[in-house]
Amino acid sequence: MIISGILSVFTFKALALIFGGTVVGIIIGAVPGLTVTMGVALFLPVTFGMSPIEGISLLLGLYIGGTAGGLISAILLKIPGTPASVATTFDGHPMAARGEAGRALSISIVYSFLGGMFSLLVLFFIAPPLASVALQFGPYEYFSIAVFSLTMVAGLSGGSLTKGLIAATLGMSIAFIGMAPITAFPRFTFGFNALDDGIGLLPALIGLFAVSQLLEDAEERNDPGTGTAANYRMKGLGFTMKEFVANTGNFLRSSAIGTGIGILPGLGAAICNLIAYGVAKNRSKEPEKFGTGVMDGIVASETSNSASTGGAMVPLLTLGIPGDNTTAILLGGFMIHGITPGPLLFDSEGALVYGVFTALMVANLFMLFAMFGGMRFFVRILAVPKHILLPVIMALCVVGAYGINNRLFDVWTMLAFGLIGWLMKKAALPVTPLLLGFILGPIIEVNLRRGLMKSHESVMPFVTEPISGVILLLTVLVVGYTALKEYRKFRGEAALAGGQAASA
């Protein structure tokens, strides 16, 4: 059964479909605003006439390619192609700006591959027990995980924790707009019906990164010039064996974070890259170097977002529960081909399950080859003067924002967030905490209220439920540690100021 499943993928047509899907996925992922969800949805009808394994091979290729493709624009343009690659911009772009674009891309590609493979091994060996644990997660646990994730704001704030927290609260507040959870009354919509559905993550993301970047470049005295020297030549893979070994812990931790968050429905790649980055920074001996173009930051982000793909397949295949929009469409694709994911799938369609595993592995491998093959072309983007490149990217962003729901409102949202992003840079407020607050705020609110309804307005279960309690305890420890660190910094600065005032 296992062998026949594996062999079912090794036909010319199935391999060609995976390769084609991966390449198209990479392109879709690289264009800001075009997401892997859109790619999978667009190609779903194309698969109708194919055999199940061929159709699913194409969709899985798109899924893997699309998740990885975001790293290209994140590194070369400082604009994440997908929400999953936000943290890749932090160190990937500074490294490219130093003239090491090839190295940055190479590290990202290799670790995307390794992260993807790690999560597939998890999927292969321990999917059913993991899925049953994930299924026990109720509102208390989700609330606690989201609150814990918010503590990452500290690591992603840059200079000032206060400003990071202001940005995170702003993100949460923006997420209030629209239907309130549970009651479904519109709030903070100011009478605009278009706001009833809330603010979309994607237009906000494109605005905050792409549009604000253009405005910032418009402000420069001179023309922005070209990005940097388009240097992609490097020895070997761009990193040494020593660097690879030094990142083993970081890799394993980021893979675990990515796979774990991928498994939990509703969180997904958009959060795990930020969390893995935050944790890597906290655990690093040289956290101050993060953000200047260090390998560790790229490893954390790219490993975790690729690892979330295998993680998201765990509940999809074992329970038939999709973790995010993309896997929801994949679920649709499976059902169209007569496959019903769920506990029985492994017994009734065992060969197909192993076919899916194999297709995912092959897609990861093709992603590796396609990205390395295309690298010399990607870096040419950097040779294009920015005053020509940025307007064209802006037009592509409009396509992305408009294409989400076919409405102009999302494009206006994108522009508004471009201005917000630019103003935040003026005020030295970091953008990433805003994104974290925006994504986590609704998860916190809806699960807090669900949990309270379940417990008849008692907060005790949030603390007494074992998993939730442990996560909240961890949260308290992290917050306490951060507060202590900040206090020491504050005391140190005060002493320094006192000393200087005395000597003046």
Place this chain on the structure above:
Amino acid sequence: MPMTINRDIVTGSLTLALGAVIFVASFGVKDFAATGVGAGFMPRLAAMLFALLGSVLLLETWRSRRAVGAAKADRRAAPRSGGLGPVLLSACLMAAYVGLLNVLGFVVASALYVFCQTLILAKRAPRRYVLFAVIAVVTSVAAYNLFVRAFQVMLPTGVFG
């Protein structure tokens, strides 16, 4: 240095103001019958956080103003700025682009936008009008065909569609 301090005073004050606005507005949020934690709870919590954080930022700024000698200068605000003109112009141009998207259609609106935006960003670079125009037209037509024909994304066709 004083610029950094003034900037933070503005940020802190705006944060306080935003907190006050959200707090007041949260009482207008409709909810079911009285429950402890309703749809207005998180907004009120956010409002209080804003108030707290705004105050902390103002306090920090006040302290660093007292110890001006130790305040860190913001090096990123180096005099590389070419003024706000091009920024405002770009923002207005983008707004016009989006506003005209449905009227002119994606291809025409994008070509016009890309051409004008390139001119704004070019600053002191040589202004090769013909090249810029060709790039604007070619990229818009190519993007339209790629997305509409190959990827089936819907884009406004406008009056020329």
